[in-house]
Amino acid sequence: MVEFSVWDIFRNLLLAARWTVALSLIAFIGGGIVGMALLIARLTKSLWAERFVSGYVALFQGTPLLMQLFLAYFGIALLGINTSPWVAAALALTLYTSAFLAEIWRGCVASIPKGQWEAAQSLAMNFGEQLRHVVLPQAVKIAIPPTVGFLVQVIKGTALASVIGFIELTKAGTMITNATFKPFVVYSCVALLYFGLCFPISWYAKTLERKMNEARR
Numbered sequence: 001m002v003e004f005s006v007w008d009i010f011r012n013l014l015l016a017a018r019w020t021v022a023l024s025l026i027a028f029i030g031g032g033i034v035g036m037a038l039l040i041a042r043l044t045k046s047l048w049a050e051r052f053v054s055g056y057v058a059l060f061q062g063t064p065l066l067m068q069l070f071l072a073y074f075g076i077a078l079l080g081i082n083t084s085p086w087v088a089a090a091l092a093l094t095l096y097t098s099a100f101l102a103e104i105w106r107g108c109v110a111s112i113p114k115g116q117w118e119a120a121q122s123l124a125m126n127f128g129e130q131l132r133h134v135v136l137p138q139a140v141k142i143a144i145p146p147t148v149g150f151l152v153q154v155i156k157g158t159a160l161a162s163v164i165g166f167i168e169l170t171k172a173g174t175m176i177t178n179a180t181f182k183p184f185v186v187y188s189c190v191a192l193l194y195f196g197l198c199f200p201i202s203w204y205a206k207t208l209e210r211k212m213n214e215a216r217r
Contacts, residue, residue: 004180010189016172017193023168024155026090031097031154038102043109044127053102060099066160068092073164085166093161097154104150108143109135145209152198152205159194169193 038056041049060068072095073088112135120130162171173190177183 004176004182006185006189009176009180009182009186012176013169013172013186013189013193016167017169017197019166020155020158020168021197023086023089023093023158023161023166024151027093027097027158028151028154030090030094031101034094034098035101035105038098039105039109040131042102042106043131057099057103060096061103065092065096065157066163068096069160069164085161085164088164089158089161089166093154093157096157097150100150100153101147104146105139105143108139108146111142112138141212145205145212148201148208149205152201155197155201156194 038053042053069089069092072092073083073085076083076088076091116134116138117130120134125133158168159170161168162174165171167175169190173186177186180186
């Protein structure tokens with residue numbers, strides 16, 4: 001039997017961590033784009049848009065991410081399209097992320113005083129100009145800390161993609177464990193790498209939140 005050193009295990013896990021980072025970025029950026037579209041649709045005050053976005057958010061927040069991954073993977077196949085764990089994981093995580101970001105950002109926009117909207121209207125700004133020049137610049141300052149913080153949840157959520165065969169950090173850990181028979185060592189390294197990815201983001205989110213609170217005083 002081939003002996004694997006701790007460095008061999010860590011090095012192979014580090015290579016797999018690239019895909020965890022890539023999937024997280026795709027889900028976060030894609031979810032941000034979709035989430036912004038959902039937010040704008042909700043702010044238009046259209047009854048149908050409000051119902052659609054509310055239902056969308058309730059659906060993706062009210063069902064387990066694991067189930068969403070299964071549905072994305074097997075659902076795409078039912079359409080007669082050849083899919084892959086990569087495509088299914090990216091799609092499911094993007095939709096999941098968009099629902100949470102849309103709700104986070106809605107709360108941030110709702111925290112802007114109503115008088116700001118009225119002041120923008122008094123300047124004869126249309127809806128798009130009100131958002132672009134008055135409301136969103138203020139909401140962005142409030143939204144940065146929770147948005148950055150949610151990225152941590154996205155990174156940890158990518159671990160579930162292993163159940164549909166996507167080889168990221170957790171899946172690689174399982175495969176290496178089967179080859180080395182050293183589960184404690186392998187999963188300790190996996191945990192260390194997740195901590196290395198998530199802790200700096202959490203720390204940065206807290207730093208941003210503290211700065212925002214100081215600026216508002």
